Amino acid sequence: MSVTILLLVLLLFVVTMLVGGGILILIRLRPAWSAPVTGALAAMMLMTTVVTVLVTVTRS
Structure with a gap:
């Protein structure tokens, strides 16, 4: 890894x-604000997962 x-x-x-x-x-x-904030956190985690998978796939 670089x-x-x-x-x-x-x-x-x-x-x-x-x-x-x-x-x-x-x-x-x-x-x-628990429900909206939890939804926003879930969306952020999903985006993080997608970016991580994209980086992993493109680097291998």
Whole structure:
């Protein structure tokens, strides 16, 4: 694996953790927003999975 791919994976991981932490804080502060925020988190995770699969397939 090249350094560029490793940096991209690290960046993707850091962004995912930051967004996940922000969503957790938002759910704790405003429980009424749980359903929409959870849907947004699921969509983000789906996009992350798709990007990861695309990178893996194109690199192999």
